[in-house]
Amino acid sequence: xxxxxxxxxxxxxxxxxxxxxxxxxxxxxxxxxxxxxxxxxxxxxxxxxxxxxxxxxxxxxxxxxxxxxxxxxxxxxxxxxxxxxxxxxxxxxxxxxxxxxxxxxxxxxxxxxxxxxxxxxxxxxxxxxxxxxxxxxxxxxxxxxxxxxxxxxxxxxxxxxxxxxxxxxxxxxxxxxxxxxxxxxxxxxxxxxxxxxxxxxxxxxxxx
Amino acid sequence: xxxxxxxxxxxxxxxxxxxxxxxxxxxxxxxxxxxxxxxxxxxxxxxxxxxxxxxxxxxxxxxxxxxxxxxxxxxxxxxxxxxxxxxxxxxxxxxxxxxxxxxxxxxxxxxxxxxxxxxxxxxxxxxxxxxxxxxxxxxxxxxxxxxxxxxxxxxxxxxxxxxxxxxxxxxxxxxxxxxxxxxxxxxxxxxxxxxxxxxxxxxxxxxxxxxxxxxxxxxxxxxxxxxxxxxxxxxxxxxxxxxxxxxxxxxxxxxxxxxxxxxxxxxxxxxxxxxxxxxxxxxxxxxxxxxxxxxxxxxxxxxxxxxxxxxxxxxxxxxxxxxxxxxxxxxxxxxxxxxxxxxxxxxxxxxxxxxxxxxxxxxxxxxxxxxxxxxxxxxxxxxxxxxxxxxxxxxxxxxxxxxxxxxxxxxxxxxxxxxxxxxxxxxxxxxxxxxxxxxxxxxxxxxxxxxxxxxxxxxxxxxxxxxxxxxxxxxxxxxxxxxxxxxxxxxxxxxxxxxxxxxxxxxxxxxxxxxxxxxxxxxxxxxxxxxxxxxxxxxxxxxxxxxxxxxxxxxxxxxxxxxxxxxxxxxxxxxxxxxxxxxxxxxxxxxxxxxxxxxxxxxxxxxxxxxxxxxxxxxxxxxxxxxxxxxxxxxxxxxxxxxxxxxxxxxxxxxxxxxxxxxxxxxxxxxxxxxxxxxxxxxxxxxxxxxxxxxxxxxxxxxxxxxxxxxxxxxxxxxxxxxxxxxxxxxxxxxxxxxxxxxxxxxxxxx
Numbered sequence: 001x002x003x004x005x006x007x008x009x010x011x012x013x014x015x016x017x018x019x020x021x022x023x024x025x026x027x028x029x030x031x032x033x034x035x036x037x038x039x040x041x042x043x044x045x046x047x048x049x050x051x052x053x054x055x056x057x058x059x060x061x062x063x064x065x066x067x068x069x070x071x072x073x074x075x076x077x078x079x080x081x082x083x084x085x086x087x088x089x090x091x092x093x094x095x096x097x098x099x100x101x102x103x104x105x106x107x108x109x110x111x112x113x114x115x116x117x118x119x120x121x122x123x124x125x126x127x128x129x130x131x132x133x134x135x136x137x138x139x140x141x142x143x144x145x146x147x148x149x150x151x152x153x154x155x156x157x158x159x160x161x162x163x164x165x166x167x168x169x170x171x172x173x174x175x176x177x178x179x180x181x182x183x184x185x186x187x188x189x190x191x192x193x194x195x196x197x198x199x200x201x202x203x204x205x206x207x208x
Numbered sequence: 209x210x211x212x213x214x215x216x217x218x219x220x221x222x223x224x225x226x227x228x229x230x231x232x233x234x235x236x237x238x239x240x241x242x243x244x245x246x247x248x249x250x251x252x253x254x255x256x257x258x259x260x261x262x263x264x265x266x267x268x269x270x271x272x273x274x275x276x277x278x279x280x281x282x283x284x285x286x287x288x289x290x291x292x293x294x295x296x297x298x299x300x301x302x303x304x305x306x307x308x309x310x311x312x313x314x315x316x317x318x319x320x321x322x323x324x325x326x327x328x329x330x331x332x333x334x335x336x337x338x339x340x341x342x343x344x345x346x347x348x349x350x351x352x353x354x355x356x357x358x359x360x361x362x363x364x365x366x367x368x369x370x371x372x373x374x375x376x377x378x379x380x381x382x383x384x385x386x387x388x389x390x391x392x393x394x395x396x397x398x399x400x401x402x403x404x405x406x407x408x409x410x411x412x413x414x415x416x417x418x419x420x421x422x423x424x425x426x427x428x429x430x431x432x433x434x435x436x437x438x439x440x441x442x443x444x445x446x447x448x449x450x451x452x453x454x455x456x457x458x459x460x461x462x463x464x465x466x467x468x469x470x471x472x473x474x475x476x477x478x479x480x481x482x483x484x485x486x487x488x489x490x491x492x493x494x495x496x497x498x499x500x501x502x503x504x505x506x507x508x509x510x511x512x513x514x515x516x517x518x519x520x521x522x523x524x525x526x527x528x529x530x531x532x533x534x535x536x537x538x539x540x541x542x543x544x545x546x547x548x549x550x551x552x553x554x555x556x557x558x559x560x561x562x563x564x565x566x567x568x569x570x571x572x573x574x575x576x577x578x579x580x581x582x583x584x585x586x587x588x589x590x591x592x593x594x595x596x597x598x599x600x601x602x603x604x605x606x607x608x609x610x611x612x613x614x615x616x617x618x619x620x621x622x623x624x625x626x627x628x629x630x631x632x633x634x635x636x637x638x639x640x641x642x643x644x645x646x647x648x649x650x651x652x653x654x655x656x657x658x659x660x661x662x663x664x665x666x667x668x669x670x671x672x673x674x675x676x677x678x679x680x681x682x683x684x685x686x687x688x689x690x691x692x693x694x695x696x697x698x699x700x701x702x703x704x705x706x707x708x709x710x711x712x713x714x715x716x717x718x719x720x721x722x723x724x725x726x727x728x729x730x731x732x733x734x735x736x737x738x739x740x741x742x743x744x745x746x747x748x749x750x751x752x753x754x755x756x757x758x759x760x761x762x763x764x765x766x767x768x769x770x771x772x773x774x775x776x777x778x779x780x781x782x783x784x785x786x787x788x789x790x791x792x793x794x795x796x797x798x799x800x801x802x803x804x805x806x807x808x809x810x811x812x813x814x815x816x817x818x819x820x821x822x823x824x825x826x827x828x829x830x831x832x833x834x835x836x837x838x839x840x841x842x843x844x845x846x847x848x849x850x851x852x853x854x855x856x857x858x859x860x861x862x863x864x865x866x867x868x869x870x871x872x873x874x875x876x877x878x879x880x881x882x883x884x885x886x887x888x889x890x891x892x893x894x895x896x897x898x899x900x901x902x903x904x905x906x907x908x909x910x911x912x913x914x915x916x917x918x919x920x921x922x923x924x925x926x927x928x929x930x931x932x933x934x935x936x937x938x939x940x941x942x943x944x945x946x947x948x949x950x951x952x953x954x955x956x957x958x959x
Contacts, residue, residue, distance in 0.1 A: 036333075036337075037277075037278075037333065037334065037337075056333065058333050058337075059333060063332060063333070066244070067331070067332060070246070071237070072237070072240060072241075072244035073236065073237015073238070074237070075241075075407070075408070075457070076243075076409070076487075077407045077408070077409070077490070077890075078409075078490040078889065078890050079489060079490060080490060080889055080890070080891065082490075082889060082890040082891040083407065083490075083890050085407055112237065113235070113236065113237035114236065114237045116236075117236070127232070128236075129232070129235065129236070133232075133235040133236065134235075136231075136235050137227050137228065137231035137232065137235055138227060140227070140228065140231075140854050140855060140857075140858045142231075142234055142235075142687075143458075143687030143688065143689070143858055143859075143862060144406070144407065144408070144455070144456060144457050144458040144459075144686060144687030145230070145233075145234030145235075145239050145455060145457070145687065146241065146406070146407040146408045146457030146458060147407045148234050148235055149235075149237050152235060170898075171898045171899045171901070171902075172898075172899050174898040175897040175898045175899040175900075176897075177898070178407065178890060178895060178897060179407070179898075180405060180406055180407050180458050180460070180866075180895060181407075181458060181687050181858075181862045182861055182862035182863070182864065182865025182866060182896070182901070183858060183861065183862065184861075184865065184896070184897075184898045184901040185861060185901060185903065185904055186858065186861070187898065188898070
C-alpha cells in the first residue's frame, strides 16, 4: 500500500478546508515522491466495467467519477464527508467518495447510482430499476433529488451491513445522508418496504 | 370570478396521488444539475474569498497562482473587463431596493467571504490549488455584525421592496389599551441566523457557443431571472444567451436571485471566449444570502377571559450596507387575531454582511414564531387551552387590509382535525404534568399562516399528430413537484393519459414564467398550462367539427368534454372523435397555443388569500441531560385544492423538518470580532438528520377557494410556518421553561 504524508501550510483564507491537505500531499511509493498532479496508473471496476485509468494523486474518487468519467449521478454536496451525497459502494461497502483519493482505491469494485440496477441478483425490475430505486419513487422519498443517489447507495450498503432491522435503527444508520428537502420519513418507509420484500437480504446487492 | 378546475373536463389525475414524473431520472442519476453540464473546452473557476468582513484590498498578488501549470487566468478587480455601469442593470426580478453586489467590482470589502478573485484553470484540482496561492493584503476595518449592536440605528426603509407589504397603520390605541389590560405580557423573541444550505452548492456552467453566443446552466429558481440579469449586466442580446436549469438541487430561496458564481462564470467565459464552470464550496454557501435575525418584541394585553385588548408586535430586522432587504415579519399578528388596538412596526438595521434574502416563508417563520409563542404564554396566563384562546381571538377578516374578508379560511377545521389526530384532548394543561420514564413529555401547538399568491405566468402546449402533448414554461421545479402537477393538469384538460404528456421547464426558450418561490408556482404556471391546453382543445374541437360527417356537428365547445384521448359530447360518449384522428383528417402535424395567466383582479379587490395550518408537536425532554426528542408532529393544512396528495404531503413534511431545524438545530454563529460565520460547514451547522425526525402526520383539510381557476393556494412555505413555535410551546409544556430564543439547545434547557 501507499504511504501517505501530508504537509500543511498556513492560510489566510476564511475557509480553511480539506483542499489544503490535498494540495500539499505528496504520495510516496517505494520511497520515491510523486507530485500531487502527476498521473499514476490504477485499475477500477466501475459498475461492472473494468477500467485502466491515469489519475493524479490529488483527485478524489468523487471528482474522478464526476469530472473524468462523466458519472455525474454521484453528487458533491459538501466535499467534506459531512453530507453523504457522494456515497458510493466500494467493494459493497458504503463510502464517502469525496473523502477517498482515487489512487487509494486501486483494484476496487465501485458501484454508483448509475450501476445500482445491475446490482440486484434478480436483475432490475421491469422498470429497469433496483428495488430500492423503485421504492424511493413509490414512497416519494426525495424532492429535489440531489441527495438521492447517495441515499440509495447508502441504503443498499446499510442493508449489506445487516445491522439495521427496526425503524429506529434505520434512521440511525441513515443519518450520514442529509436530505435538506426533509424526505426522511419517506426514505425510511422506502427502505422498510424493500426490507420486507421476500429474500431481500440476498437480492439487494449483497453480491458484492 | 373564475371557474373552478373541474369545468375543464374530468379530474382523472388532478387530486389523486401520483408518483413524480421526474422520479426515474432522479433515482438513476440521469437528472443533470447546473454544475454537471460540460463542454469540450470547459475550464474550471475557483473562487478566492475575502478573509475580512469590512475594509479594502490593499494589494493582490496573483503571480504565484498564474505560474501554476494549467492555470489560464486569475480574474480580480484589477483586471476584470467592463460590465454595465448603472445599478438598475444588476437588479434582478426579486432584488430589494439598493445597489446589488457586484463581484470583483473594486477594492472594497463589504462582507466576509466576498469573492476577491476567480482562478480559472484547465482542471478543478489545479484551480483549487492555485486559489490558495493568491496573496491578498487587506486594510481591515472593524465590522459590525450583531443586530444588538446596531439596533439603535434601525430605520424605516425609505424605499419599499416590491411585493412586500409594509406594516399597516396602527388602529385603536395599543399602548393605552395595554396599560389598562388585566393581563399583560411583553417579551423579546429571537431566532438564529440560518443558511439555506440546499444540498446542491451554487453552480453555473457557461458554455461558449462561439460568435458571442452562450448556453448557460445556472442553479437558479427561475431561469428568466438569470437570463435578464446576464443580458443587462453583460450587454448581451437576449437571443444570444440561453439559460437552462432542468433540475435544481434544492433552493429554499437561495436560488431566487442570480448569485455571484453566475456573474463570475460569465465574466470569465466572455474574457476567455471559452466555456467556464464555477461551483461554490459548501463553505462558500455562507458567503451570500441568509435568513436574517430579528429583534422582536410582542406585547399582548387581554382580559381575564383571554380576549385580546392590545397587540403590539415590533421588529428590527437586519440588512446589508448596500441593499434594504425587507420581509413581512409583523403583519401576521394582525392577520391572525382580532383585536381593537393594534400596532405593528418593522425597521431594519445595517450590518457588515452580504444581503440577507428570502428563505422558505421569509418573515413568517420569524414573526409567527414570536406571536404564536406569545399566544401560548397568554393561554397559560389566562388558564385557557391554547386552541380555545386562538378561537376566542379568531379573525374573520384581514384587519391589516381594510378588513377584507378571506377568500377562504378553513383554520378551524385544521384545529379540529389536527387535535383529533394528535389526541390533544388527553393533554393535561399544567407544565411538567406529563412524564414517561426519565423523560418529561410536552405537547404544544401553534398556528401557521402564509400568503396565497399568484404571478403573471405564461406557458405553451403543443399537441402532435401522434397524440403526444408537450407543455412547459421557464419556471423551475425546485423539488416541489411542478413537473408532475403540470403533467396532471395538462393530461386532465385534454383527456390524455399522463404518459402521453411531457412537461418541460427551466429553459428560456420556453414561454416566460416567474421564479419558483412564494408558493405561487402551482397557481401561476398551473393556470397558464391549463389555459394553453384549453386553447389547444378548442382548436382541435374546431377542426373536429369541420370533419366530414363530424359526430360533433352543431355542438358548442362548452358542451364537449375531453377524455381517453377523445373529444365527446358531454354525457353522450357515442358522439366522440379521437384527437389523433382529428389532426390526421385535418392534415396538421401539431396544434399549438401559448397562453398567459395572472392574478384575478376582481377577486383581489374583494378578498385576501392566505394558507393556514395548525401544528401539533410532542417533545420528550430528558430532565437531567436536557436532550430533546421530537417524537410526533401533526400538521393540519388548509391550502385550497390539493393537486397531488403525494407530492403535496412531501412538501409539508419538508417544511416541518426545516421548521424542526429552526426550532432545535440551525444556528449560523457569527464571530463578531471577525464578522465571520464560524460554523460554515454541515458538520457544525446542524440541519436535521434522519435520526432527528420521528413521525410526521400531514392532514389536508377541505377548503374551496376561488382565487384562481384551479382553486389552489400553494404549499411550499406553509409547512414550516408555526412549527418552531409549536416546538417551543411543547418544550414549555414539558419543562415549564419558556425559551424565546431559537434554537432550543441543551444549554438553554438546562440553563
